Amino acid sequence: MxxxxxxxxxxxxxxxxxxxxxxxxxxxxxxxxxxxxxxxxxxxxxxxxxxxxxxxxxxxxxxxxxxxxxxxxxxxxxxxxxxxxxxxxxxxxxxxxxxxxxxGLGELQLAFERLKQKLEKEGLFDAGHKQPIPEFPECIGLVTSETGAALQDIRSVISRRQPSVRVILAPVRVQGTGAAEEIVEAIQTLNRLSGIDVMIVGRGGGSLEDLWPFNEEGVARAIYASKIPVISAVGHEIDFSIADFAADLRAPTPSAAAELVVRDRMELLEDIRNLCYTMRGAVNRQASDLRERTASLVSSYSFNRPKDMVREFSQRIDELERSLGYSFTHRAQKEHQKINFLQQQLQALNPGRVLKRGYAMVRKDGRIVSSAHGLILGDAADIQFHDGTVEVKVEKGHSS
Missing domain, CATH: 2.40.50.140 (Nucleic acid-binding proteins)
Structure with missing residues (x-):
């Protein structure tokens, strides 16, 4: 089957x-x-x-x-x-x-990116919040390990470039459990002190795990809240931390941070020498210009012949006085002629002169009668001659 x-x-x-x-x-x-x-x-x-x-x-x-x-x-x-x-x-x-x-490292990197995005959205990295770094600080606060190479590097740079600058150390652990909390407390402690111009927060190089305390949210918020300008100096140039973004300035290394915050005294002396040279040159040029102007003034005709200048001005005043007198006389004559002309016109229009030529004015009830039709038989009227007025009564009328 x-x-x-x-x-x-x-x-x-x-x-x-x-x-x-x-x-x-x-x-x-x-x-x-x-x-x-x-x-x-x-x-x-x-x-x-x-x-x-x-x-x-x-x-x-x-x-x-x-x-x-x-x-x-x-x-x-x-x-x-x-x-x-x-x-x-x-x-x-x-x-x-x-x-x-x-x-592994990817998980840390993931946590880094998530925190970075979170704090960036909150505005902790905004450029408008960052404080300027003082150009000539007298006292620097330092948050780092008291046994690490970073401390020695920073002190070496400062003593070489500007030994008069004071350094106040707030020692902390920079890796391991509890390091982030110590960094936060140190930043807050330095803010309670007076006279600190700028703060450096950082450590030397290490693995991502070693540098992780500087990627903690609490450290970033403490840096953001600091009234003292903060320079972040964590690891090497290729290392970036959350503290770098929150700080007012990022330095690639602790030594670079010291160089950024403290100017070399030799450079300052050279700047002063250059400034003095520039000022001396400017003063010399100004003095030379003044000498040339003075020499030109002393050698000028007006400086050497002051009486001639006075005579010229006196003559000019006389000419102006004559011109002013002529202008005044001419204007007065024109105004007098104008007044005479107006008087003649007024005389020509004077009713008295017209009456002298044999004319008369007739009034009825105080009003001038300009036509024969303005009077009727029996009306009383006043006739004004050049030398007087008579009263009349209309007894007969003729119309033209």
Whole structure:
């Protein structure tokens, strides 16, 4: 009897495998090293997670990529969370990742980036809040380890460049548990003292873990709240800390911080010499200009012939006086002629002169009668001649 065979298609087999795997591994955490990393133009991430014994294809959709706080790269060790899925067209299983976190140093770096973004949003790094560093400080507060190389480097630079500057040390631990709290307390203590012009907070180089106290939120807030300008000097030039962003000025090294805050006395002396030279030259040029102007004045005609100048001015005054007199006389004559003309016009219009020529004015009830129609028989009227007035009564009238 022939054995009955249950033959499956590739599609059906793959479908069953897909159902089985996706049901068995709905959510897993896996650890591995990223390889074959690629970000597609669509925004999706495709990569492989591997260890010494196996490898696993993985992907992350664009909507989840936006939540990443770091940039994945080949060789980076990470922990990924996601679900196992099967991609039927190629018949392989893969991790559909929804979270991705770096391991070890990557975790510290992740915490660094998160705190940096948080404090930046709060405005702790705003340039408008930063205080100017005094150009000639007399007293410097120093927050660092009393046994570290940073202290010796800073003191050496200050004693060489400006030995008169005082240094007040607030000793702290600069790494390990409790270091951040000591740094915060030291910054606050120096702010309670008077006479400190500027503060240097820092330490020498080290690993990211060694430098971590300067990446603590409390240290950043203490620096931001400091009334004394703060220079951050943590590690080497390539090292950046949260304290660097919160400080009023970042120095690449502790020695560089001392050089930034204290000017070299020899440079200052040279600046003073240059300033004196410049001032001396300016004074000499001004004195030379004054000598030339004085010599020109002394040799001038007006300086040597003052009587001639007085005579010329006297003559000029006489000319002005004559001109003024002529102008006044001419104007008076014109005004007199104008007055005579106006008087003649007034005389010509004088009613008395008209009456002398044989004319008369007739008034009725005090009003001038200018027409025969203004009077009727029986009206009484006054007739004014040049030498008097008579009263009349109209007895007869004629109209023209």
């Amino acid at each position: 022939a054995l009955e065979k249950n033959v499956l298609s590739i599609t059906e087999l793959t479908r069953q495998i897909k159902f089985s795997m996706e049901s068995s591994f709905p959510r897993v955490w896996v650890e591995g090293e990223i390889s074959n990393f690629k970000q597609h133009t669509s925004g999706h991430l495709y990569f492989t997670l591997k260890d010494e014994g196996a490898q696993l294809s993985a992907l992350m959709w664009r909507s989840r990529v936006a939540n990443l706080t770091f940039q994945p790269e080949d060789g980076m060790k990470v922990i990924a969370r996601g679900s196992i899925t099967v991609y039927p067209p190629r018949g392989n299983y893969q991790l559909d990742a929804d979270q991705l976190q770096p391991i």
